[in-house]
Amino acid sequence: MTRKLICTVCGLMAMASSLVFAGEAEVLGVNVSKVEADVYRFSVTVKHEDEGWDHYADKWDVLDLQGNILGTRVLMHPHVSEQPFTRSMTLSIPMHVKEVKVRAHDKIDGYGGEEIVVKLP
Secondary structure, three states, X not given: OOXXXXXXXXXXXXXXXXXXXXXXXXXXXXXXXXXXXXEEEEEEEEXXXXXXXXXXXXXXXXXXXXXXXXEEEEOOOOOOOOOOEEEEEEEEOOOOOOEEEEEEEEOOOEOOOOOEEEEOO
C-alpha cells in the first residue's frame, strides 16, 4: 500500500471508532425497595461513555414483561465525569406485576444496551 492510502485508511478507521465510542447505554444494576403496598423506589446504575450534550444517556425506563412502560426517569444532563452513575425514582406499580425490566436510552443509539429484569420485593 502506498503511504497516502495507509493514512486514508487509518483516518477512516479513527473516524469510525469515534462515532461508536460512546456505545449504548447499559443498565449495570437495579436496587428496588418497597415503600408502600404498590409503591417502589428504584435506584438504577447506568453506564454510558457520555461525550457531552449531543451524546449522553438521557433516560431509563421501568417496563412490565409485556413491554409496557410503567415509568421513565429522564436524565437532564450528561454525566461525562461520573461513570457509572446511579439515579433513583419512586414509582407506583400495579399489584399484579411481580417482575419488571429496566432499560437505558441514549440520544444517539436509543435503546439496545444491557437490560436487567428484577423481581419486586
